Amino acid sequence: MAAATASPSERTHFALFGLEPTVDVDVKAIESRFRELSLAWHPDRAPAGDSRARLEAVSRTAQLNDAFVVLKDPVRRALYLLKLAGIDLESEAGAARAPMPLDFLEEVMERREALDQAMAAKDHARVQALADDVRAQRALALTRGQDALRSQDVTTASHALGRVRYYARFLEQVDAFEEEQLT
Amino acid sequence: MAYTQKVVEHYENPRNVGSMDKDDPNVGTGLVGAPACGDVMRLQLKISDEGVIQDAKFKTFGCGSAIASSSLVTEWVKGKTVEQAGEITNKEIAQELSLPPVKIHCSVLAEDAIKAAIKDFQEKRQKKQAAP
Structure with missing residues (x-):
């Protein structure tokens, strides 16, 4: 069942929100999608006693938060797109x-x-x-x-x-x- | 983050802050930046016709480690030949200041600044020799 979807860490921030990588996102739509997903993926909704499911939910929620912060901000979103294109200005090596x-x-x-x-x-x-x-x-x-x-x-x-x-x-x-x- | 004693010392009493005339044929200017943090560093070397560094000045807009790295190299390069100065590595700078891994790029910036200043001086000299 886990094999059906790529592991969260391999998915881009855009994919997490069901979007293609793009400069032009609808920030309002992202905000409401974020609220929906936060509720749906909340660790408290993991089956009681299933610590693995809970752990997965925690890591997925953390990635969702990271993605939201990046996607809603035009500068960070642009830098992220550049990173996906191969240049990570936020790392020394990429900047060099x-x-x-x-x-x-x-x-x-x-x-x-x-x-x-x-x-x-x-x-x-x-x-x-x-x-x-x-x-x-x-x-x-x-x-x-x-x-x-x-x-x-x-x-x-x-x-x-x-x-x-x-x-x-x-x-x-x-x-x-x-x-x-x-x- | 806690800075080491040496970094604090250079940060509070930076050596050789200032600028020189960048059009002086004996002055090499190195200007480098770090897009990762958005800081800039300018290092200027006054070099004799024999290739010995007589004076050094710097101006750095950056964190304490970047200021300390540039301050330190202005002290190190004085009296050295251009060749000797060009051999200073970021590792030596980082070691002297005990920079933590996240601040290594500050020492890289200082090494790049020395190399850029030497290159600027050498280009000026070549132009001078090429001129009739």
């Missing part, structure tokens, strides 16, 4: 296979230096202005990455999504700064 152009690294360096100065001066308006610009750049890069994934252009997608990661890191620094100012 997709080096960023030098002029982009220079741009990041300049932006981070400007942010550092603004934070040191506690210049909120400047920090926010820099962050707004980076948010716009991140949105642009994500759109470019999604377009590239739709046309299966893995190289362009990895460059665009690599940019998204650097911009996301920048915005994490902004968030940390703002939080520190509040306390």
Whole structure:
């Protein structure tokens, strides 16, 4: 009976939700499917005393949660699609296979230096202005990455999504700064 | 995560933070990044015409281990020849700082930065020699 379906770990996050891998998912539909599956697969529904069934339910639910977190978020979903295409930017080895152009690294360096100065001066308006610009750049890069994934252009997608990661890191620094100012 | 004493020491008192004129023919600039974490590291070496590293500066936007790795290599490369500096490996850096496995990529970044800076210097030199 177990042989009838692939083991959960071999199934993609998309397959778990009965979807083909795609950039364009209906997040509302995913959310309701998630609720249905969470109930249906809940470990408490495993037959009493069947510890193996219970264990399986626990592992399936854990995978469902992981899949949900990835699929509902456009950035994580795009990175996951890129990973399925063979480049895992979230691992060092995968990232090393997709080096960023030098002029982009220079741009990041300049932006981070400007942010550092603004934070040191506690210049909120400047920090926010820099962050707004980076948010716009991140949105642009994500759109470019999604377009590239739709046309299966893995190289362009990895460059665009690599940019998204650097911009996301920048915005994490902004968030940390703002939080520190509040306390 | 707990950082080791040496990492904390470099993090709190980073050596040789700063920048040099990247257009100086005796300055090699290495700029590297880690998409996995989104951090960037710039290492600059001032190299004499005889190929000896006279000074080193760095600027790193990253975690404590990345800052410590770059700070450490600026100390190590000074006085070395370009060839000797090019032989520094990430293993030596990670060992000196006792970096945990999840932070090994920070030492890889520092090694890559040295190699990139040397390459930049050598390319500049070749251009200079090629020019009439």
